[in-house]
Amino acid sequence: MAGHSKWANIQHRKAAVDAKRGKAFAKVSREIMVAVKEGGSDPNFNFSLRSAIERAKEINFPKEKIKSSIKAALSSEANSFEKALYEAYAPGGVGILIEIMTDNKNRAAAEVRTVLNKKGGSLASSGAVSYLFKKCGMIKIFKKINEEKILEMLIDSGIEDYLKVENFQDETIVTVPLSLTSEANEALKKQTGSETTTRIIFDPENLIANREKQNSIIELLEQLEDLDDVNCVWTNLDIDEEVLTL
Structure with missing residues (x-):
């Protein structure tokens, strides 16, 4: 799911398809594990975990898999996933924030950079986009x-x-x-x-309109979200209302 509500709405319609092919399940399992590592296994005292469990239920992630993801995070043999926030620009100065959860930051950064470069975007320095x-x-x-x-x-x-x-x-x-x-x-x-x-x-804080490149930027956002290590993408692109009904 993505952060800006218009973009989040578009991505929500894709969630069922993603879940069917297993990608959404894999990502929410990783999100649960990272939340447990950061704040413990009790959702009553761990907002990030509670939020991840709610998201899991929304895409019909089985209860037993939620429990097994929490158990796996508590195991000493669990994969060491880390969370990081990348900042980037799409064409026309549109801002993008990319949350990753990965066991290999070098791989994640390389894959994000490749997608950005192919679509005319670029990684930005820390703080260059997040202040928006x-x-x-x-x-x-x-x-x-x-x-x-x-x-x-x-x-x-x-x-x-x-x-x-x-x-x-x-x-x-x-x-x-x-x-x-x-x-x-x-x-x-x-x-x-x-x-x-x-x-x-x-x-x-403010939206940036780019009607000429809008479809291309949306493709960029979708390709970023499709990466295994990417958990969420947020943008300040002002998306046409017509796109929401497609």
Whole structure:
């Protein structure tokens, strides 16, 4: 899944296909293992693990495989996966953040660089792109609810700070400050009566339009996400609404 909500919506429609061919399953298993290594095996005290488990359930990753991924992470013989964030530019100065989870950073960097070069992009130095994004919490509600109603629910729960609300088909995406993610998620889950999932995302401060290169940039983003070591991709590309309905 990708971080910017429009892009995330496009990628969500691909999740079922990815799951069928095993790629999404392999990535979510790795995400669970990295989360356990970083914060322990109890999802009640490890937001990253709880988020990874929610994502796993969303793509129908079997419960037994969730348990085995957690168990594998606790084993002394487990692969030593590391998480890193690469920064890059697509054509036209469009920013890209690429989260990798890998057991070989040299291989991951080489594969990312190859995809970028083929599509006219390039790796950027640390901090050159990340300042264009804000680290936030994203809550996905599996029903369509308008912004006014979401705001009312949050205020009733004592939460007055949120960033934006967007609707895609039968889902609602609520972006909140990172520190309020768990609290806002519990409030919205309770008041909507709907299942939710949460993610830590990098939300763009401003969007960059590039109509001429849009399709090519989307192909670049898809090819990056298709790499085995890439877990998430975020972009500040302003995507046409028509693309969301394709």
